[in-house]
Every structure is written in C-alpha cells, then in structure tokens.
Amino acid sequence: MTPGTSRLPPLNGLRAFEAAARHLNFRLAAEELSVTQAAVAQQVRGLEAYLGIQLFERLPRRLALTEQGRAYAPEVRRAFELLADATSALRPAPERLTISVTPTFASKWLIPRLPEFVEAHPFVDLRILASEKVSDFRRDDVDIAVRQGNPPFGPELESDLLFVQELIAVCSPILLPQGAASLRPADLDGQVLLQDAHDLWPRFLKEAHGVGVPAGARKLRFNQTSLAIDAAMAGQGIALVSRFLAEPELKSSRLVQALPGILRGQADFHVVAPRHPRRRGSTDMVRRWLLEQRQELPA
Structure with missing residues (x-):
C-alpha cells in the first residue's frame, strides 16, 4: 500500500456515507447504490469505526448528521465530484x-x-x-x-x-379470402389501393400481371410510404412498397404479400x-x- 492510499478510509463506506448524508435515509441510499439497506448501514458503521467518530444520529424515524458528519459530508461529495470530472476528462468527447x-x-x-x-x-x-x-x-x-x-x-x-428497390403488394392477412395464400388481380375490384407519391400501381399490375387497374378499385394516397405501410397493417387496403421496408412486418405476419410478383424499381x-x-x-x-x-x- 502506498503512503497516499494508506490514509484513505474504505471507499465503499465513503460512497454509502455520501449517499446517506444526501438522503438522510439508509433505504434511499441503498436504492441509489443498488445494494441492500443493511449493506449501507454496515458500510457506514465501518467508516465510523475507522474514523473513530459518529457521523449520524440514528433517530426513531430518520437519520440526522452529527456536527462532524455535517462538516465531513460536503468534503466527501467534492472529492467524488473531482474523481468524476477527472474520469470524464479522460474519455474522448462524442x-x-x-x-x-x-x-x-x-x-x-x-x-x-x-x-x-x-x-x-x-x-x-x-x-x-x-x-x-x-x-x-x-x-x-x-x-x-x-x-x-x-x-x-x-x-x-x-x-x-x-x-x-423491389416493390411488392402487401396487406393485412384479414383482407385475404379464407384459405387463400394471396389475392388475384381481379380481386382488387372494390379494394382500396394504398399509394404513396410515386403511384406505381398501374406499372406494377401491367408488368407483373399484364392487367390494368380495375375500374372499381379505390385509391387512398399518402405522402410517405411509412403511412401506407401502417394503413396496410391496419387492414385499410393494399400497399405497394419496397420489400426491405416491409420485411419485419412480413416476417411477423402482420403483413402478407397480397399479390404475387415483384416490380423492379428504377x-x-x-x-x-x-x-x-x-x-x-x-x-x-x-x-x-x-x-x-x-x-x-x-x-
């Protein structure tokens, strides 16, 4: 042990004392330090034995600092703050x-x-x-x-x-007919087609299925694809989205591929x-x- 450290009291005792002095409560100090109340009380007693003085008065419902404790607490707190500042100075700035x-x-x-x-x-x-x-x-x-x-x-x-960019049609499983793995292009008649600002439904249906947009299909437009995905999960229609953006929802079955086929984006x-x-x-x-x-x- 070096001469400098030989003069130091137990560090765990100092931490317990400093926390208890702020809270004037062993239980709250224990919660802050993630130890038991008994451990805090024991560490404070050990510190008092080391110093040969009483730091707290143990009153029936609370703690009170003795005169020596009141003088010691701010100095111990300042020492810990100096340690924290020195440690922070060593770490690289973000x-x-x-x-x-x-x-x-x-x-x-x-x-x-x-x-x-x-x-x-x-x-x-x-x-x-x-x-x-x-x-x-x-x-x-x-x-x-x-x-x-x-x-x-x-x-x-x-x-x-x-x-x-690979675009696929997705929807909530509740929109699929019972027992069906997907829809057919003809099933889009009467469905709501959710689209973002790009409006690629005509191109998708023509290139992937050789058909046009059914006359009875309704459209609901969003300015962001994320809103179309959210609306599809809520069962409000069928969205045409980049596959990688919908992959988590497809894996969790919150979405399913509504129609076969992929449209290669430009x-x-x-x-x-x-x-x-x-x-x-x-x-x-x-x-x-x-x-x-x-x-x-x-x-």
Whole structure:
C-alpha cells in the first residue's frame, strides 16, 4: 500500500456515507447504490469505526448528521465530484455526425436498429435528419446520406448500393379470402389501393400481371410510404412498397404479400458520402455499419 492510499478510509463506506448524508435515509441510499439497506448501514458503521467518530444520529424515524458528519459530508461529495470530472476528462468527447434519410427509411429501417448502433459506438453522437428533401452536404452540415436514385450522384460524392428497390403488394392477412395464400388481380375490384407519391400501381399490375387497374378499385394516397405501410397493417387496403421496408412486418405476419410478383424499381437505395469527408473516421464507421446491416431478403 502506498503512503497516499494508506490514509484513505474504505471507499465503499465513503460512497454509502455520501449517499446517506444526501438522503438522510439508509433505504434511499441503498436504492441509489443498488445494494441492500443493511449493506449501507454496515458500510457506514465501518467508516465510523475507522474514523473513530459518529457521523449520524440514528433517530426513531430518520437519520440526522452529527456536527462532524455535517462538516465531513460536503468534503466527501467534492472529492467524488473531482474523481468524476477527472474520469470524464479522460474519455474522448462524442464525435457528432449527421445522417440524412427519408422519414420512411428512418422510421421503418433505421430507428429499429439504432439501439444496436448506440451500444456498439457509444462515442458517436448521431444526428438523424429525416426529410423528403434531398439535403445538401455542405449547406445542411450532412456527413452521410441514404438516397434513392442512380449513381453517380456528383463528382465530389461516392456511393455504395444499400438496397435494390423491389416493390411488392402487401396487406393485412384479414383482407385475404379464407384459405387463400394471396389475392388475384381481379380481386382488387372494390379494394382500396394504398399509394404513396410515386403511384406505381398501374406499372406494377401491367408488368407483373399484364392487367390494368380495375375500374372499381379505390385509391387512398399518402405522402410517405411509412403511412401506407401502417394503413396496410391496419387492414385499410393494399400497399405497394419496397420489400426491405416491409420485411419485419412480413416476417411477423402482420403483413402478407397480397399479390404475387415483384416490380423492379428504377431507383435503388445508396449510401452516399463526400469523397473527402470532414469526419473521416466516424463517416467511414457509420458507412460500414449501414452496409453491414443489409440482410439477404427471401427471393
């Protein structure tokens, strides 16, 4: 034991005393420290024995600090604050990084995966910029983006394919006839077709099934695909969506593929970043993480 540490009282006793002095209650101190009330009382008694003084008066319904305890408590608290400040100074400051995505991509794909990201990368302060508007990397202080389109996106940008756009028709299982695995195109007559701003139902039915939109089909339009997916889960109609966005709901059977066939979209999803990013390390790390999250979808 070094000369410096030989003068220190038991640290567990100090922690117990400091918490009990703030609460004037062993039970509340125990809850804060995640130990038993008996353990706190024992640690305080051990500290008092080490110091050879009484720090608390044990009254019938409460604790009270003795004169020595009142003098000792703020000094112990200040010592713990100094330790906390010194420890914080050793840790690297969080590196801030902004990722631009659409609201649908954020809610249906990115947000469910964020807890895993935060756990794996605690020193990255991630800012999500969710907008249908294509963000400008410089003007909007964006470091990395997920964009739907076709490369090249610009001479100063580089991109990686994240998802191929494959559109499928989905609906709640309650819309299927009893015993049927899916609908037929003729069954769309009288159904509600949920669509986003792209309105790809005519192209899907023509290319996948060689038919047009039934005259009796009704339409309900949303400005975001996520709303169409939510409406489909609620049994309000049939949505045409990118398959990877609906994959969790398909796996959990909250949605089913309403019609066979896939429409290959004309614009895929890419991870895009400047060729010379301002924050090279964190940008590359988030880029790798996004690409690692890709899962093989069933054919």
